[in-house]
Amino acid sequence: GAVVSQHPSWVICKSGTSVKIECRSLDFQATTMFWYRQFPKQSLMLMATSNEGSKATYEQGVEKDKFLINHASLTLSTLTVTSAHPEDSSFYICSARGVGGESQPQHFGDGTRLSIL
């Protein structure tokens, strides 16, 4: 149980392109989803937290107009990197937490490796 699907797994695109990443909880309802980015050999950096039906909460330093998050249902959240530039290249990972409160573990998708040329 607790499977999270993230697509696409790999994106290579030109600078200025917008990229959408999907995160789905397949066998549970995710009241809260999280978006992280991770640079090589570094820890996870939380970008934003999204709750179904409400606006995402962004961490300090993360541009909400640059990284658009939509959590339209209890099983789907999307992250759109708008007008992506080479410095946005990174490993983006989503996670989902089911009902049962904040002490429930986060279950992670497989991540999306984004490369902007």
Add this chain to the structure above:
Amino acid sequence: GQNIDQPTEMTATEGAIVQINCTYQTSGFNGLFWYQQHAGEAPTFLSYNVLDGLEEKGRFSSFLSRSKGYSYLLLKELQMKDSASYLCAVMDSNYQLIWGAGTKLIIKP
């Protein structure tokens, strides 16, 4: 500020036992998680401790001492596939997860 400390890298031998320590200083405490992350992959959940003591789950065990702000992950009968990074994460009083930088575990035959 909030801080999670764990060793950057450890090396152990196949079949042996290794203990990965994690110390933390956070504003409040609502539990500690251990995750395993293989290179190039997303983390997978290993354990959750909120009360003091040892939680055993197969070859993996996790220990917590809240008074000392300390936890460890114990891996027994090490296998080559256990080579990965192990992330310690603490949930603070606002239920925010504070992540450690991870410990890269290298298993040698």
